Amino acid sequence: MSKALQRIRPLERNETLAGRAHDELRTAIMAGRFRPGEKLTIRAVAAALEISLTPAREALFNLVAEGALESGPNGSVHVPTLDEARITEITRIRLALEGLAAREAALLMDDAAIEDARRLNDLIIKANRKQDYAAVIRHNWQFHFRIYECARMPVLVRMMESCWLKTGAYLNLIYPEFGRSEDGLRNHAAIVRAIERRDPVALETAIRRDIEFAARILAKAIRAEPELQ
């Protein structure tokens, strides 16, 4: 086989309609474009994406299986809602998983990854200044997972993504407040310093602080709008 042929990757599954629908919904969830508790009917998704019921249904229930959406008693699918117990549970899981990923990534990050993280953090700061919270959310995701993927633990990455997806619908709720506080930016600065020094303990500490900070703001936002529970 030629060198050029070795470079090209095998076709991924998301070239199918169901796969594309899955990706589309996934990024929409992460971007917080659905309200917590919002009901997603098969037919509405099919109509919105201009596909038939079969791939729309497959995308929805795959997201349910992933834990990104929830299914009601009669097969209806909605965006998950979070109460405080669920938030503390997810937070504790994130501390365990992302702590592990952080320790490992600190040892394995190469210069390109460190530079990417630094650049993404700058983008977050800029977007936050412009109050472009959609960009903040997107770059924050990229920032964290650019680090985590350096741990070379794909199963772990999928589980961390699952945690993030569960809280995705609430991100728009917290970001105005997140931006106002300086703590979020300080935590990210500490993360960048830790990866520059390739210090596993410092990185885990900084990541933990970031997670706990986000959890506090999220809990406060939910207490403020209890109808979203």
Add this chain to the structure above:
Amino acid sequence: MSKALQRIRPLERNETLAGRAHDELRTAIMAGRFRPGEKLTIRAVAAALEISLTPAREALFNLVAEGALESGPNGSVHVPTLDEARITEITRIRLALEGLAAREAALLMDDAAIEDARRLNDLIIKANRKQDYAAVIRHNWQFHFRIYECARMPVLVRMMESCWLKTGAYLNLIYPEFGRSEDGLRNHAAIVRAIERRDPVALETAIRRDIEFAARILAKAIRAEPELQ
């Protein structure tokens, strides 16, 4: 609403053909009834369960989305295979997740749960003596998850299940050896002692030892049969 009506649970999704197929495949995977790498075609599953392609397909791809099965380039679905890197990754994840669950469960287990765990451990010992490894696998699952569910962290439970499912196909590979060694039984005895004393640290330690022991045997079994990679 009456007290009695609050007790009854809403209909679960597995009353549908797709849900039942999902459960059926899931328990088959856990029981190690499929070989690692075995290909599961939609039509074969549909024929075996005497259902049409639609629910069979849904069950298969939901298991893929859960991480219990893997999908190849052209949409084919197979039982996951594990190399040593994957085993160490899953082991490290399990240590993090099940360690968290163990610490929490130790504080929350009531007498009924402790009694159940003791009873399940006895069943494991008996089944092991009879060399009924299918029963050992089943009771081992029940033993661990009877403990973990006491942590009241449903998201965490699903993630731990996902880890167990990934290694399910290899369980038959390791159990003859697992039974021969006394270490497995010793670890379980330590687990039972720790939950009787409701000691979080001791329980986490014992669980960790059990996980690491299982990982060692699994890695050895895979090294012995490299064609299964």
Add this chain to the structure above:
DNA sequence: AGCGATCATCTGATATAACGTATAACCTGC
């Protein structure tokens, strides 16, 4: 006016058919 029943509509579940692609057996030419 309040309650309950009936009916229309919405929605999910499943089967089936049609389509395109991969896989592999076979066949041909060298």
Add this chain to the structure above:
DNA sequence: GCAGGTTATACGTTATATCAGATGATCGCT
């Protein structure tokens, strides 16, 4: 005998039709 192409079969993907259950509104009765 072997390489390369061809064809048939198997398989995944998608759309559509049909059915059943849930939902909600309207109408009638008390």
